[in-house]
């Protein structure tokens with residue numbers, strides 16, 4: 001097993017060792033020490049609007065179910081495992097239940113996870129305690145809800161969610177403010193894609209403002225403008241007419257916070273819009289905030305927000321992106337549109353339409369990045385150079401009250417992620433993974 | 438576009454020119470195999486849609502995400518990108534071969550906006566970035582038969598694994 005010193009030696013302030021992307025042992029340790037401790041995004045409560053509604057997902061390679069309690073309407077996150085001999089209980093991606101029932105010997109569970117009934121119970125004798133949580137579907141140690149966004153931690157200790165997220169909470173507030181009714185809804189389906197690469201390549205990419213003019217060259221026309229993404233916007237300007245990145249990519253800036261979180265500045269044309277659908281949306285938004293404030297609310301000061309390690313929220317075409325590591329060289333990513341309650345239906349439909357173009361497995365944009373992640377996985381097998389450089393604008397980052405800020409195309413965000421990575425990975429004592437022992 | 442209204446108990450109309458339509462859809466599928474994308478989109482009417490839903494029995498392309506949901510303009514953008522010299526995901530070029538079978542044809546009800554429906558089982562074998570993938574599903578065509586020429590008003594491809602996770606999909610089905 002890798003020692004703390006060895007692990008620490010794999011991360012330097014401006015570079016990381018290629019082993020981080022290649023070594024299955026490191027991957028296992030990441031699942032235990034990062035995904036086993038951090039607050040992980042699970043889902044949005046609007047995915048389970050009614051009592052008894054559930055969704056099943058994979059969280060840090062473990063099947064879990066997010067369910068709204070039949071009795072009190074609370075949202076629970078349970079391990080999707082039968083308290084008898086361990087079968088997955090709930091085998092559908094979503095649905096509504098009165099009780100969960102295991103397919104094997106028929107044990108049934110309340111939507112709180114508590115054991116409800118055991119067929120032929122007498123066979124278990126007197127000291128069988130049906131209220132012992134281990135015989136139920138065990139709840140995850142900690143679950144918290146911020147603005148409808150449900151997070152869970154596999155560890156029973158650590159900072160609470162608000163402390164953990166710090167300045168990132170603002171980005172959730174910003175998204176909620178975009179909804180004329182103050183609430184969002186995650187009910188527009190999901191894009192699911194996989195790539196043969198390490199999960200960290202996707203996380204690094206989210207606030208990589210250095211790559212768009214090159215990785216996404218195939219989406220730009222001769223004038224350097226990207227094709228029109230959304231009905232109300234013109235295409236984003238990626239390069240000048242000679243194909244050089246425009247200075248905006250640096251000017252928009254980037255922010256890094258504790259625990260690996262951060263966001264990048266807004267893109268050009270964000271917050272603007274035109275046409276009857278946008279006007280109708282604006283009117284609805286003004287109804288909530290008033291014209292002055294509505295303008296401010298629309299001018300979201302960030303584009304992509306990373307909640308390390310498994311969540312990204314994007315503001316321009318509102319969506320949630322969840323990163324699901326499968327193995328050291330395989331990752332699934334799920335993309336959910338964030339629909340704005342109180343916005344005209346056509347406005348939400350534009351968000352869906354746009355996400356098909358940008359993030360479907362057949363998208364015109366994300367697919368070029370997926371190919372880059374696949375090539376990184378292959379390229380880092382080579383033995384010629386040991387380090388992956390993250391040195392762009394290294395030493396130029398400026399401290400702020402909340403963390404650091406850097407130029408847009410700085411690799412500050414990655415350096416910050418690997419600082420958090422090293423913090424997690426060099427704490428060898430796994431915190432207790434179960435409170436039901 | 439609406440979900441298909443094709444049901445098992447609607448009789449397949451006998452007097453449609455089966456062979457002509459078969460030829461048309463075989464041709465359509467070969468154009469994709471041979472990456473003759475410009476000719477391929479020429480088969481689609483200007484108001485056409487190309488739809489690959491992301492859910493089984495998906496009702497709406499507007500309120501739910503889709504794997505592909507293209508109008509003619511987006512098809513053109515997609516094809517232009519496929520021709521771009523720096524489309525990294527398609528370097529080297531994706532190869533594919535499609536098998537269409539079990540073709541069934543029926544005429545559309547009056548006022549449908551198109552003239553006939555055809556559906557066929559699709560098996561597509563795709564060689565992408567050194568790995569081979571098999572995709573299976575059903576193609577549903579809404580065709581127009583005007584001035585002695587067939588054209589596509591809508592093509593919908595229902596993949597049997599449409600709600601699973603996909604590697605990048607470059608060439609349309």
Ligand code: FES
Pocket residue numbers: 082083084085086087102103104105106107
């Ligand atoms: S394993 Fe579930 S009831 Fe036996």
Ligand SMILES: [Fe+2]
Pocket residue numbers: 205211212215216365366369
């Ligand atoms: Fe990108």
